[in-house]
Amino acid sequence: MRIGILTGGGDAPGLNAAIRAVARRAFQLGHSVSGIKNGWAGCLEEGLIEELTPADVRGILPLGGTILGTSRTNPAKERDGIERVIVTLRHHGVDGLVSIGGDDTLGVAAKLSDAGFPTVGVPKTIDNDLSATEFCIGFDTAVGVVTEALDRLHTTASAHHRVMVVEVMGRDTGWVALMGGVAGGADLVIIPEFAVKLSDVVAHLYRRRGDGKLFSIIVVAEGAHISELEREQGGDAEKDAFGHIRLAKRGVGDLLSSAVEHDTGFETRVTVLGHLQRGGSPSPVDRIWATRLGVEAVELLVGGRSGVIPIRRDGGVDVVPLAEVVKETRRVPKELYELTQVFG
Numbered sequence: 001m002r003i004g005i006l007t008g009g010g011d012a013p014g015l016n017a018a019i020r021a022v023a024r025r026a027f028q029l030g031h032s033v034s035g036i037k038n039g040w041a042g043c044l045e046e047g048l049i050e051e052l053t054p055a056d057v058r059g060i061l062p063l064g065g066t067i068l069g070t071s072r073t074n075p076a077k078e079r080d081g082i083e084r085v086i087v088t089l090r091h092h093g094v095d096g097l098v099s100i101g102g103d104d105t106l107g108v109a110a111k112l113s114d115a116g117f118p119t120v121g122v123p124k125t126i127d128n129d130l131s132a133t134e135f136c137i138g139f140d141t142a143v144g145v146v147t148e149a150l151d152r153l154h155t156t157a158s159a160h161h162r163v164m165v166v167e168v169m170g171r172d173t174g175w176v177a178l179m180g181g182v183a184g185g186a187d188l189v190i191i192p193e194f195a196v197k198l199s200d201v202v203a204h205l206y207r208r209r210g211d212g213k214l215f216s217i218i219v220v221a222e223g224a225h226i227s228e229l230e231r232e233q234g235g236d237a238e239k240d241a242f243g244h245i246r247l248a249k250r251g252v253g254d255l256l257s258s259a260v261e262h263d264t265g266f267e268t269r270v271t272v273l274g275h276l277q278r279g280g281s282p283s284p285v286d287r288i289w290a291t292r293l294g295v296e297a298v299e300l301l302v303g304g305r306s307g308v309i310p311i312r313r314d315g316g317v318d319v320v321p322l323a324e325v326v327k328e329t330r331r332v333p334k335e336l337y338e339l340t341q342v343f344g
C-alpha cells in the first residue's frame with residue numbers, strides 16, 4: 001500500500017512527531033509513503049507529492065513546524081475540488097491518506113472519505129476545540145508557552161506594580177487562555193465563552209489593589225468579548241478559504257490595556273504572544289500522543305478503515321468517525337472557567 005500524509009491548517013508543535021510516527025509504522029509494515037506538501041494545496045497543484053524515505057523522517061521528532069509545509073487551502077471551495085484531489089492522489093499511486101489537522105482539514109478529510117477515497121485523520125490544533133478528543137497536537141506546547149510567559153511577566157509586573165494584559169490565541173474558544181492562565185497563575189482570565197464588562201475588570205483590579213496586591217496579570221483570549229470594547233469585529237474583514245477572520249486583528253489585548261489604564265490610572269502594558277505559541281519544540285505530551293495517534297492512524301488505514309480518526313478518550317486511544325470530531329466546536333465548560341475565579 002502507498003500511504004499519503006498531509007498536514008493542513010495552522011502549524012503546531014508535534015506535527016513532525018506525527019509524520020514520523022505515520023511513516024515509521026508504515027515502513028515497519030512494509031508500505032510506502034508519499035509526503036504531500038502544503039496541505040490540500042499539494043493535491044491540487046502539480047509537483048507537490050514526493051516519496052518520503054526513512055532518511056526524510058530521521059531526527060524530526062523534536063522539531064516544531066512541519067517538514068511537509070501547510071496551508072489553509074480548501075478544496076471543497078474549488079470547482080470539482082474533492083474529485084481533483086482524488087484524481088491527483090490516484091495519479092501518484094496513493095492508496096490511502098492520513099490527514100493531520102484541525103476542524104477545517106478534517107472536514108475535508110471526511111468529504112474525501114465520503115467520496116470513496118480511504119482517509120483517516122489525526123487531531124491537531126493548538127486551539128483544542130475539536131469535539132470528542134481529549135488531545136489535539138500542539139495544545140500542550142502552546143499552554144506551556146503561555147505558562148512560561150506568565151511566569152516571566154509576574155516578575156516584571158511585580159517590580160513595576162503594573163497591570164499586565166496578555167493576549168493569547170485560541171480562535172473562538174478559551175482553552176489556551178484558561179489552561180495557560182491556571183498554570184501560570186493569572187489573576188483574571190477572559191475567554192470567548194463567558195463575556196465580561198469592562199467595568200467588571202476595573203472593579204476586579206481596584207479590589208486587588210485594595211487587598212494590597214500591587215500588580216495584576218490578565219489573560220485575554222483573542223476572541224474574547226468585552227462589551228464596552230467591542231468595535232468593528234471584522235464583518236467585512238478578509239476571510240480565509242474556510243471563512244475565518246484573523247481574530248488577532250481585533251487587537252482585544254491592546255484595546256483592553258488602554259481602557260484599563262484610562263479607567264484606573266494603573267500603569268498597564270500589553271503582551272501579544274501570537275505565533276510564539278505555535279513555534280518551537282513540542283512538549284513530551286505532544287510528542288507522545290502525536291506518536292500514539294500517528295501509529296494508530298496507519299493501522300486503521302492498513303486495516304481497511306476510512307472516515308475515522310484515533311483520539312484520546314479516558315486516557316486511552318479510541319476511534320471515532322471523522323464527522324464526530326468536527327460536528328461542533330468544543331467550548332470551555334462553566335466549571336473550568338469558575339476555577340480561575342478562585343484565584344482572582
Ligand code: F6P
Binds near residue numbers: 125127171222247
Ligand atoms: O487555529 C490556530 C490559530 O493559531 C488560532 O489560534 C489563530 O486564531 C489562528 O490560527 C491564526 O492564524 P494565522 O497563522 O493564519 O495567523
